[in-house]
Amino acid sequence: MKHIIIVGGGYVGMYTALRLQRRLRPGEARITLIGGDSYMTYQPFLPEAAAGNLEPRHVVVPLRRILAKCAILNGFVTHMDTAARKVTFQPGRGAPRDIPYDLLVVAAGSISRTLPITGLAATGIGFKTVEEAIHLRNHVLAQLDLAASTDDQAIRDRALTFVFVGGGFAGVEALAELEDMARDACRYFPSISREDMRWYLVEATGRILPEVGADMGRWTLEQLRARAVDVRLNTRLESAEDGRIVLDDGTSFDAATLVWTAGVKPHPTVRSGDLPIDDKGRVxxxxxxxxxxRPGVFTAGDCAAVPDLTRPGEFCAPNAQHAVRQAKVLAGNIIATLRGRPGREYRHAYAGSVASLGLHKGVAQIYGRKLRGPLAWWVHRSYHLSRVPTFNRKVRVLIDWTLALFFRRDVVALGALSHPRREFEYASSPGAAPPGAGAAEARRTDAGLVKGQQAQAEQHERGA
Structure with a gap:
């Protein structure tokens, strides 16, 4: 029996494995999927999960449940040897081991692309994982708790200042949803009004949301500014040391929240072997x-430089729309290879883009047609509901949305989820900090804000 190894459990990895297990003949091949997590995250729903519109568990898909015919290994590939047809697998604990393969799929995806900016690693947080989204939700609500509980104006101003760097889908949607949530939460904080909060969107180019076209991008810019969001175009972040935000236009201020969404780069795993890599780090x-x-080796998604046949000379953009469609072609080509038939080329005309700007607000461009407001928001939800994997998740997401029609948004901050042992440590150690709100904020230093992200990055680098 042929052995197929899939490196990565994201869009490409999961959809390829799912299609293979459905279409392969009994005994034709066995599939092993290697990924850092035991679930796939449907990233377009992260902003809604961060805003409390969706239950976090409903935006992830458990791999072991839907890939029942595949072997799932959690850990990292530390080396790929295409000449010997084997990969070196490193589990979370224990010694690494070599696993031979007949066909290899490199679908490692991407990680946040950062810059050598002073203080960024210590104060910033990304927006690519469900852990980051939920941590950010708890953090924003905790800042409202802090601001409502202190008499120190400097602490209050810092707590109520939120900075997002990057004007693409991730940055605009994350800011819009969280600003909408914070605005809604103000009704429970008599001492905080919307005017007390300062929201910044910093973009290095002269436009935001280039994916939806220039007209819709300008309309989105107008909508954000109408909501008192300070959008800085043609502006770069120069420093963020100790939470002191310094922009290259001369502006400086303190902020307790810095979200970095300024692009992605291929996962370091793709450089861990003898694969051909381009100047942008893609396979x-x-x-x-x-x-x-490399005979018998396939790739797709964010980590791959796939030629865009609809635009000669260019490559497919690193987005979910391409990843899902590439996975379908990829699975078919693997089956064709196993059966001695030629595969087919990937060709996809870009259908358009949709973005949510908060509850009942959105922007979209579908096959050249421009939509905005509640209609675009409805199209955004309908499209992604149709694309989220498995009937189980579709139903759960629909139930969440239906309940939101009858009940107000939940604005409880569960920041203690990041420090579940604090209460026990306080009880067992006389010198431990009290587990109350004040101690929670004292623990929430800028370095601690990205503790989970840094740990994940270290795992990624070990995988490389």
Whole structure:
């Protein structure tokens, strides 16, 4: 029986494995999927999960449940040897081991692309994982708790200042949803009004949301500014040391929240072997999603430089729309290879883009048609509901949305989830800090804000 190894459990990895287990003949091949998590995150729903519109568990898909015919290994690939046809697998604990394969799929995805900015690593947080989204939700609500509980104006101003760097989908949607949530939460904080909060969106280019076109991008900019969001175009972050935000236009201020969404880069795993890599760190691929010069090796998604046949000379953008469709072609080409038939090239005309700007607010461009407001918001939800994997998750998401029609948004901050042992430590150690709100904020230093993200990055680098 042929052995297929899939490196990565994101869009490409999960959808490819799902299609293979459905279409392979009994005994034709066995599939092993290797990923850092035991679930796939449907990233377009992260802003809604952060805003409390969706239950966090409903935006992730458990791999072991839907890939019942596949072997799931949690850990990292530390080396890929395409000449010997084997990968080196490192589990969370224990010694690494070599696993041979007949066909290899490199679908490691991407991680946040950061810059050498002073203080960024210590104070910033990304917005690519469900852990980051939920931590950010708890953090924003905790800042409202702090601001409502202190008489120190400097602490209050710092707590109520929120900075997002990057004007693409991730940055705009995250800011819009969280600003909408914080505005709604103000009704429970008599001492805090919307005017007390300061929201910044910092974008290095002269436009936001380029994916929806220039007109819709300008309309979105107007909508955000009408909501008192300070959008800085053609502006870069120069420093964020100790929470002191310094922009290259000369502006400086303190902020307790810094969200970095300024692009992605291929996962370091792709550099851990003998794969051909381009100048942007992506795996060189053919239009048939095969790795150049490596028989039996395939790739797709954010980590791959896949030629865009609809735009000669360019490559497919690193987004979910391409990843899901590439996975379908990739699975078909793997089956064709197993059965001695030629595969087909990936060709996809861009259908358009949709973005949510908060409850009942959105922007979209579908096949050239421009939509905005409640209609665009409805299209955004309808499209992603149709795309979220499994009937189980579709029903759960729909139930969450239905309940939201009858009940107000939950604005409880569960920041203690990041420190579940604090209460026990306080009880067992006389010198431990009290577990109350004040101690929670004292623990919430800028370095602690990204503790989970840094740990994840370290795991990624170990995988490389």
């Amino acid at each position: 060189k691929a053919t239009a048939a999603l095969a790795v150049e010069g």
